[in-house]
Amino acid sequence: MPQENSTTEYIPGRPSSLQGKKNAGLGDKVFRNITLLFSLVVVLLIVWIGVQLFKESSITRHLTGISILSSSVWDVQHQQYGALPFIIGTLVTSALALLIAVPMGLGAALFLTEIAPRWISTPVSFIIELIAAVPSVIFGLWGFQVVCPFLQDHVNPWLIAHFGSLPIFAPPATLTNMLAAGLILAIMILPFITSVSREVIKTVPGSQREAALGMGATKWETVRDVVLKGAKSGIVGAVMLALGRAIGETMAVVMVIGNNPHIVKSLLQPGYTMPSLLANEFNEAANEPIQRSALLEIAFILFIITLIINASARLLILWGNRQATGGNSSSEKIAAKLEVVKKFGFPIVIGAVCLYQIVADVSSKGIGGLLGPIELVLVLFGLSRWMTKVCRKDNKLWNRWRAANHNAMYVLFSGFAAIACILLFALVYYVAIQGFRALNPNFFLNDGSKPPDDPTGGMKNGIIGTLMLVGMGSAVGIPIGLMGGIFVAEFGKGKFGAYIRFAADVLNGIPSVVIGMFAYAAFVLPIGHFSAAAGGAALGIMMIPTIMRTTEEMLRMVPTNLREASLGLGATRSRTIISIVLPAARTGIVTGIMLAVARIAGETAPLLFTAFGNQFVSTKVNEPVSSMTMMIYRFATSAYPVWIDLAWAGALVLLIMVLTISIIARLATRNRYALR
Amino acid sequence: MSEGVPVIRMAANSLDFYYGSFKALTGVNISVPNRKVTALIGPSGCGKSTFLRCLNRMNDEIVGTKVVGKVSLDGDDIYARGVSLTDLRKRVGMVFQRPNPFPMSIFDNITYGPRIHGENKKDKLQEIAETSLKKAALWDEVKDSLKKSAQDLSGGQQQRLCIARVLAVEPEVLLMDEPCSALDPNSTFRIEELMSELKHKYTIVIVTHNMQQAARVSEQTGFFLKGELVEVGETAKIFNQPDDQRTDDYIRGRFG
Numbered sequence A: 001m002p003q004e005n006s007t008t009e010y011i012p013g014r015p016s017s018l019q020g021k022k023n024a025g026l027g028d029k030v031f032r033n034i035t036l037l038f039s040l041v042v043v044l045l046i047v048w049i050g051v052q053l054f055k056e057s058s059i060t061r062h063l064t065g066i067s068i069l070s071s072s073v074w075d076v077q078h079q080q081y082g083a084l085p086f087i088i089g090t091l092v093t094s095a096l097a098l099l100i101a102v103p104m105g106l107g108a109a110l111f112l113t114e115i116a117p118r119w120i121s122t123p124v125s126f127i128i129e130l131i132a133a134v135p136s137v138i139f140g141l142w143g144f145q146v147v148c149p150f151l152q153d154h155v156n157p158w159l160i161a162h163f164g165s166l167p168i169f170a171p172p173a174t175l176t177n178m179l180a181a182g183l184i185l186a187i188m189i190l191p192f193i194t195s196v197s198r199e200v201i202k203t204v205p206g207s208q209r210e211a212a213l214g215m216g217a218t219k220w221e222t223v224r225d226v227v228l229k230g231a232k233s234g235i236v237g238a239v240m241l242a243l244g245r246a247i248g249e250t251m252a253v254v255m256v257i258g259n260n261p262h263i264v265k266s267l268l269q270p271g272y273t274m275p276s277l278l279a280n281e282f283n284e285a286a287n288e289p290i291q292r293s294a295l296l297e298i299a300f301i302l303f304i305i306t307l308i309i310n311a312s313a314r315l316l317i318l319w320g321n322r323q324a325t326g327g328n329s330s331s332e333k334i335a336a337k338l339e340v341v342k343k344f345g346f347p348i349v350i351g352a353v354c355l356y357q358i359v360a361d362v363s364s365k366g367i368g369g370l371l372g373p374i375e376l377v378l379v380l381f382g383l384s385r386w387m388t389k390v391c392r393k394d395n396k397l398w399n400r401w402r403a404a405n406h407n408a409m410y411v412l413f414s415g416f417a418a419i420a421c422i423l424l425f426a427l428v429y430y431v432a433i434q435g436f437r438a439l440n441p442n443f444f445l446n447d448g449s450k451p452p453d454d455p456t457g458g459m460k461n462g463i464i465g466t467l468m469l470v471g472m473g474s475a476v477g478i479p480i481g482l483m484g485g486i487f488v489a490e491f492g493k494g495k496f497g498a499y500i501r502f503a504a505d506v507l508n509g510i511p512s513v514v515i516g517m518f519a520y521a522a523f524v525l526p527i528g529h530f531s532a533a534a535g536g537a538a539l540g541i542m543m544i545p546t547i548m549r550t551t552e553e554m555l556r557m558v559p560t561n562l563r564e565a566s567l568g569l570g571a572t573r574s575r576t577i578i579s580i581v582l583p584a585a586r587t588g589i590v591t592g593i594m595l596a597v598a599r600i601a602g603e604t605a606p607l608l609f610t611a612f613g614n615q616f617v618s619t620k621v622n623e624p625v626s627s628m629t630m631m632i633y634r635f636a637t638s639a640y641p642v643w644i645d646l647a648w649a650g651a652l653v654l655l656i657m658v659l660t661i662s663i664i665a666r667l668a669t670r671n672r673y674a675l676r
Numbered sequence B: 001m002s003e004g005v006p007v008i009r010m011a012a013n014s015l016d017f018y019y020g021s022f023k024a025l026t027g028v029n030i031s032v033p034n035r036k037v038t039a040l041i042g043p044s045g046c047g048k049s050t051f052l053r054c055l056n057r058m059n060d061e062i063v064g065t066k067v068v069g070k071v072s073l074d075g076d077d078i079y080a081r082g083v084s085l086t087d088l089r090k091r092v093g094m095v096f097q098r099p100n101p102f103p104m105s106i107f108d109n110i111t112y113g114p115r116i117h118g119e120n121k122k123d124k125l126q127e128i129a130e131t132s133l134k135k136a137a138l139w140d141e142v143k144d145s146l147k148k149s150a151q152d153l154s155g156g157q158q159q160r161l162c163i164a165r166v167l168a169v170e171p172e173v174l175l176m177d178e179p180c181s182a183l184d185p186n187s188t189f190r191i192e193e194l195m196s197e198l199k200h201k202y203t204i205v206i207v208t209h210n211m212q213q214a215a216r217v218s219e220q221t222g223f224f225l226k227g228e229l230v231e232v233g234e235t236a237k238i239f240n241q242p243d244d245q246r247t248d249d250y251i252r253g254r255f256g
């Protein structure tokens, strides 16, 4: 690595004949230690979040003990707090989301990297990255207003007709349900999975693709055997990170899942997740010490779960990078075990389910039941196995069969990419159509205190609140993130730097709803009232790790010879960083900051527990304020058309704000690369 | 086929090649004799790799490239419509400049080609692995660790593995692009030895920067300069009394 050269050339114990002033290195040391302190904030925050949530939830822990994890009764009246329905609901919706989003995202990523010509892949990748920045409350609004009714009319009846005998698709279906939640979550993490997989796939060296192609492999065979194999651990890591996101996601779920605190077997029934419980019950719990403590304990459980998932995802990615350079016997053992599961486990389970469905089809519809979708898929599958076997015998046939497989996979991947684009386009389209219809000058001039039959209401209070909250968050997050980033990039080459980097990644993966509950416990409870300041603090905490990591990356991209030129002229290390390295990395760092700002501007969940909301315009730091996101959430879930329109208008304005920031930020770095 | 008369295996006729609007090859004419080693030499950037990659249409993988002219294998135009790339590359195998083993075990690397080409019997694959590794003079070093990751081998071993991997699909022509440039002298020597073994069965085209290597291993040598094939002929002639002044200058190290 080029950076390492600069360290060794900078720190050597030079001969004493050249010794300068006694305190020559002092400035550098002070600089280093100041940045070190800022970087330690991320470690401190993780510990603090854990401790604070644990401490504030002691009441329920004494009351219910460990049985909160195993009891399925959540009855606030009778002080029964069992979190099982929420844990299960969280896991089921997240698993469903991954089941849908991983194949589609991976297929879309393969389409973008391996199939699509430049003029398609460049803009589409750009758009998909942009969509990843769309606030989750907008996904929730769209899901609730558009997707749920669509599912209700077109998908649920079809599922019941063909798969109704399986318990997971048992009727009756409700408008908001687990399936809708899983689907919306899937659409939400789809851009994330696509862009991360794309990055990972691009790291597989072209020489390996050439090796396979040079031996006469088809492109699909190359992708299957070389590209996917090489990118495997990176992709698994990306999937785990996406899982962390899905588990902690609040707004996109709370509006579409139905919020039913009972365990249900059917996906077509309403359920509940841990984050949506927090968002939903917080208002009534705020003044009930026991219920409040129960919610804080849920937040604590969520914290632990996501901590484990994110830490293992990061370790897996690190481990995968190491494994790529050299084999590892323990990984081979794990692979061998997985092979057994793949060979026997899956076929048995899937076979049993198929058999069950076929029996049910036949017994309910007679022989005609054999024309259902499951039977069709099974026949196609069997046919393909049989074809493989037959074609293998003859060289010519075999080549035709391989070419056919190649074409089929290409069509499939292109289809996935197309579906992903259509879904994401549908979201933007609906927000634009509905938003423009509902938008009028009152939106910017009036606040949201108007009654539901008065169409002159607006979001002035939310707009001002959002600006205020983002401003305060930036005041906290930018300096800490920047200084911490300087430390890990410039001084964090050893193990210690790696730990800090790891901590930053873990903090980045903690759901915003958990950070919100923490900010509530740490800043609202002791003071006794909600405030803009607490909301700003929560947003600031969320910014720190993002800014820290992008700052680090950008600093590392500054070429070594630039540093060496400065050091070679006798500049100190800190001088070099401040006057040469930072300016050289400026555009990239500003981009990182803008992306972080765009992200927190769209946050809802942490604000519900801290800034809380306010019907009127307020600019006082120690009083509750509203935000556009909270207003969208509350108006969207109301029963009044006027308010729902207001939510659409808010969504449009917020979307334009967030996308504008992201587009400017990304175009800025784009030009920078082009200049190089 | 009568003794001493070389049969032409591959041939290029007035071949032009473009990367976008950049013309990388101009009017290349060359015949590749059967079961002989043809060496391609020339200064960096003169188009040797480009030409080599035209012979198995590896350049098709780069967007925006264009081929004009004809390349034939046993008289058939490889750029004709309907030519199967997978078949062509099976017959015209390639060894790259840097060893590029797949991130799989040694065994899986070697048997990859046969498996995609339809072989799935365990014992047959085992047999193929053994014979190819033996041909590539690697068998003795790895026979006890076939399950080991191929990426744990040394650079020289990896390159011999890549050769064995190509041999496993039984190509007729073997293209080698500076196969020794990333290797130490000892591994280089072993690969040269290997080439003189292999030429009894295969037709080999090798790109090299090492003049002695070209002289040692090849029967025919072609000299490229700025996208043109300046001269091609018997290796001894090219090195001792070339027809073209530019070839002479290059051989004697006067430029390039």
Ligand SMILES: Nc1ncnc2c1ncn2[C@@H]1O[C@H](COP(=O)(O)OP(=O)(O)OP(=O)(O)O)[C@@H](O)[C@H]1O
Pocket: B019, B022, B024, B042, B043, B044, B045, B046, B047, B048, B049, B050, B051, B062
């Ligand atoms: N993918 C590509 N896109 C555009 N131009 C290319 C590409 N690959 C090679 N070239 C250009 O084509 C010319 C010939 O390149 P080529 O790689 O064939 O040279 P070479 O003789 O193999 O050189 P070397 O001995 O350094 O390997 C060079 O000018 C190079 O810049």
Ligand SMILES: [Mg+2]
Pocket: B048, B049, B050, B177
């Ligand atoms: Mg070359």
